[in-house]
Amino acid sequence: MTAETPRDLTTKIDGRRAVGARNRERLLNAAVEVFAERGYRGTTTRDIAAAAGITERTLFRQFPSKAALFQEAVAGPVERFFADFRESWSARPRGSRDSETEIREFFGSLRTVLEGERALLQAFLAATSVGDGEGLGDLRTTFTPVIDSLVEIFAVEAELRGWNADHGIAVRLIIGMAFSATVHRDWLFTDDQLANFGYLIDQLTQMTLWGLAGPRAE
Template identity: 60%
Template sequence: MSAGAAADGRRLIGARNRQKLLDAATGLFAQRGYRGTTTRDIAAAAGITERTLFRHVPSKAVLFREAVIGPVDEFVRAFSAGWNDRPRGSRESEVEVREFYDNLLVVIDQERSLLLALLAALAYEDHEGDFPDLDLTFAPMLDALAEILAVESDLRSWTLEPRIAVRLIVGMALSVTIHRDWLFAGGTLPERDLLVDQLTRFTVHGLAGVAR
């Protein structure tokens, strides 16, 4: 085997091990939270040694950040790419907003346990300063969405401040997904399609729900 082929093989094994680590960490963080999960647990679940784990990542905090942020970052990148591929203003406002909510709620629902673990970590668990900037990690993604909203606002004569409006929009989507158990306690949990519909109408038309 040539030196190049051997190097490629090592890189492939390294990439596979890193993915195993991320998959194992994602599952354990979702089940046990940040503090309830150890690097030894993660390594065992990934089928590698703890020593190998630290060859791939410097700390548990880095794995946590990747597990939580990765899916959201992927959503923002995909949304931005799709938006960039379309002519500006080519779709109705409701269509644009509905697609955004539809895709975002899928991501949040899939990552609900991890996002709950993130909220717990930020609120209660970071006593040792493991991830001092974790609360800022979403900021670049939100700012990227705000730039898109600013362009759309100019085209559609929307008057809300894009930086704030984007955070209100994402905040509503997070709330109805992450906090659904108490927001809808005592009643029937709405189907996702209905939530998307109501969020879209509220975002585009306000409390009236329809164009005036």
């Protein structure tokens, strides 16, 4: 038998990593669908593995528990949004866009991401609120790092634009409005209001920038 060369070993390792990455992606895609359909309590790791077309043993090589898989399925897209937002913000010269444009785009993009994860976020809230989500932790723990990152961005923008609000609270209120307008939309808004996405984003932007009084007349 011919001895394996270092290159052969490297190729094998790279191949295993590629297979592992593909399995992880398949599991996350399957988890999103199954959790959204059945909720946290009604879903088993066997269900997810079957939906992904892999074995349950393979699932546990990628994720130590159902809770860990659910956490990543819920948090992953939102964390990627904040990472992309920070990268986009960092690439722009400071002050290159007016406040209204910055905030409107942020609200619009964030609400689009949350809309895509709405069923999972609802399942998360349901599981933790009734005690069925043992091991899940809470959304505060999950999203604190990305919120803190956004607070840093807000502090820079606030100094540039003369915003005087408490940075940490302001950022959380902004995210909270986008979150509520998405996750709790069914009882908050009428069908007519929900049908006009642009108008809703305009109102969120107006409330953030000018409060109830609206834009000042020039």
